[in-house]
Amino acid sequence: MLALFHPWFGLFALGAGIILATLAIINEVTTKSLLNDANSQHVMSQDLANSNLRNAEVLHAMGMLPGIMGRWSARHREYLVLQSKASDRAGLITNTSKVLRLMFQSLILGLGAYLVLGGDLTPGMMIAGSILMGRALAPIDQMINGWKGFSGARTAKARLGELLTAIPAEEPRMPLPKPKGRLALDGVTAAPPGQKLATLRDINLTIAKGEHIAIVGPSASGKSTLARVALGIWPSQFGCVRLDGADITQWNRMALGPHIGYLPQDIELFDGTISENIARFDEVDPQAVVLAAQRAGVHDMILEQPNGYDTWLSHGGHALSAGQRQRIGLARALYGQPVLIVLDEPDANLDDAGEHSLAHCLVRLRQEGTTALIITHRSLLLRNVDRVLVLKEGQIASLKPPTRIAPVTRMTADGGRPAPPQRVTSLKPSARGRHGGEEAQ
Numbered sequence: 001m002l003a004l005f006h007p008w009f010g011l012f013a014l015g016a017g018i019i020l021a022t023l024a025i026i027n028e029v030t031t032k033s034l035l036n037d038a039n040s041q042h043v044m045s046q047d048l049a050n051s052n053l054r055n056a057e058v059l060h061a062m063g064m065l066p067g068i069m070g071r072w073s074a075r076h077r078e079y080l081v082l083q084s085k086a087s088d089r090a091g092l093i094t095n096t097s098k099v100l101r102l103m104f105q106s107l108i109l110g111l112g113a114y115l116v117l118g119g120d121l122t123p124g125m126m127i128a129g130s131i132l133m134g135r136a137l138a139p140i141d142q143m144i145n146g147w148k149g150f151s152g153a154r155t156a157k158a159r160l161g162e163l164l165t166a167i168p169a170e171e172p173r174m175p176l177p178k179p180k181g182r183l184a185l186d187g188v189t190a191a192p193p194g195q196k197l198a199t200l201r202d203i204n205l206t207i208a209k210g211e212h213i214a215i216v217g218p219s220a221s222g223k224s225t226l227a228r229v230a231l232g233i234w235p236s237q238f239g240c241v242r243l244d245g246a247d248i249t250q251w252n253r254m255a256l257g258p259h260i261g262y263l264p265q266d267i268e269l270f271d272g273t274i275s276e277n278i279a280r281f282d283e284v285d286p287q288a289v290v291l292a293a294q295r296a297g298v299h300d301m302i303l304e305q306p307n308g309y310d311t312w313l314s315h316g317g318h319a320l321s322a323g324q325r326q327r328i329g330l331a332r333a334l335y336g337q338p339v340l341i342v343l344d345e346p347d348a349n350l351d352d353a354g355e356h357s358l359a360h361c362l363v364r365l366r367q368e369g370t371t372a373l374i375i376t377h378r379s380l381l382l383r384n385v386d387r388v389l390v391l392k393e394g395q396i397a398s399l400k401p402p403t404r405i406a407p408v409t410r411m412t413a414d415g416g417r418p419a420p421p422q423r424v425t426s427l428k429p430s431a432r433g434r435h436g437g438e439e440a441q
Contacts (some may be wrong), residue, residue: 002132005125006115009108013133016104020140021099021341027093027147032085038082041433045075089248090147097144101137108133173252179244179259179299181339183230188239190229198237199225201394209339210369214364214382214402217391223375224265226391227342230373231262243340258282261333261341265348267325269317275309277317278331288335295364296331297357298324323348330358334365341365341372347381355380 003010052059052068059065077333112126188203207213215223227395228234230241232248241248257280269277278289289309293299301324305311317325326349333341347355359380365372366384382388382402390398
C-alpha cells in the first residue's frame with residue numbers, strides 16, 4: 001500500500017521491516033539457550049520441591065531442612081539468574097525495537113513532507129503513510145515483545161514431543177476373552193525404563209492357573225522388576241511375557257486392568273473416599289467393595305474411621321498408618337476378584353494380626369484358583385505357596401516347592417492359625433538345584 005503512494009514510501013517501509021525483523025532474529029539467537037537452560041533448571045527445582053514435600057516428616061525429624069533448602073535454593077537461584085539474563089537481553093532488544101518503530105514513523109513523516117514539497121505526494125497521503133507504517137511494523141514489534149512466552153511454549157512442546165515419542169500411545173487392540181490367569185515368561189531380559197543395564201536376564205518361567213509363586217532374593221536381585229515386567233508395566237528388552245498365550249502387550253490395558261490386582265512396595269492412595277480408592281475410582285459397587293475389604297482383613301478397621309467407607313483420604317492417605325494404607329491397597333488389588341495378583345512385599349508394614357490375615361487371604365485365593373506372584377521374605381507366606389523362586393543377580397537361582405522350609409502345619413481356609421511367623425534369614429546353596437543355584441531355607 002505504501003508503495004502505491006510512492007515508491008520511496010515502499011522502500012522505506014521495507015527497510016524498516018528488515019531492521020525490526022533482524023532484531024527479532026537477534027533476540028532469538030541471544031535468548032534461546034538461556035531460556036532453555038532456565039526452563040530446565042526450573043523443572044528440576046520444582047521436582048526437588050515436590051519430592052521434599054512428600055518427605056517433609058523425615059526432613060523435619062532429622063534436621064535435614066537446611067541442607068535440602070540449600071540444594072533447592074542453588075537450583076532455583078540458577079534458574080533466576082538465567083531467567084534474569086534472558087530477560088535483560090530481551091528487554092534491551094524490545095525497547096530498541098519500540099524506539100526504532102516510533103522513530104521510523106517520525107522519519108516517514110519527514111520523508112512524506114519532503115515529497116509533498118516536491119509535489120510528488122499530497123498531505124493526506126503523508127499522514128496516511130505514517131499511520132500505515134505504524135500498522136505494518138506493529139506485528140513485528142509485538143512478536144519481539146512476546147518472544148519469551150513463545151520460546152517457553154516451544155520448549156514445552158519439544159519436551160512433550162520427546163515424552164510422546166518415548167512412550168507412544170497404545171494402538172487399539174481387538175478385545176480378547178477374559179483371561180484365566182496362566183502366565184509365562186519366555187527368555188525375558190529387562191531393565192528399568194531409561195537404563196541399559198539389564199536387571200533381569202533370560203528369565204524362563206511358566207505359572208499355571210491358580211498357582212502361587214513366592215519370589216525371594218537379596219536386595220537389587222530384580223524382584224520388583226520381575227513383578228513390573230510380568231504385568232506389562234515395564235517392557236522387556238528381549239523375550240516375551242504371555243498371559244493365556246497372548247503377548248501381554250496385545251491386551252487392551254483398560255479391558256485387562258479389572259482382571260489384574262497389583263500391590264506395589266510404595267502404596268499410593270489418591271484423593272477420594274476409601275470406597276472410591278478400593279473401587280479403583282470406577283463406579284462403586286458397595287457389595288464388591290465390602291467383599292474386597294473383608295478378604296483383605298481391613299473391613300473392621302475401615303468401620304472405625306470417622307465416616308467408614310465414606311472417609312475422605314487426602315494427600316495420599318497420609319493420615320493413615322503405613323500398615324493401614326497397605327491393607328487398603330491390598331483391598332484395591334483384590335477388588336473385582338481378579339484372576340492374577342502380584343504382591344510386592346505385601347507384609348512389609350503389617351503386624352502379626354495383619355500378617356495372619358494376609359496369609360489367610362492368600363490361602364483363600366489359592367483355593368479359588370487365583371494366580372499369584374508374591375515377593376516376600378516371611379516364612380509364614382512361603383509355607384502356603386506352590387513354588388519358591390530365588391532370584392540372584394537377575395537370574396533364577398532356584399525354583400522349587402517350599403519343602404526345605406521348617407515343617408509347619410499349613411494354614412487352612414477356615415482360619416486355622418499356624419506357628420508364629422519367621423523371616424527367611426538366609427539363602428543357602430543347594431547342590432540339587434537344577435541350575436546349581438540357591439533355595440529358600
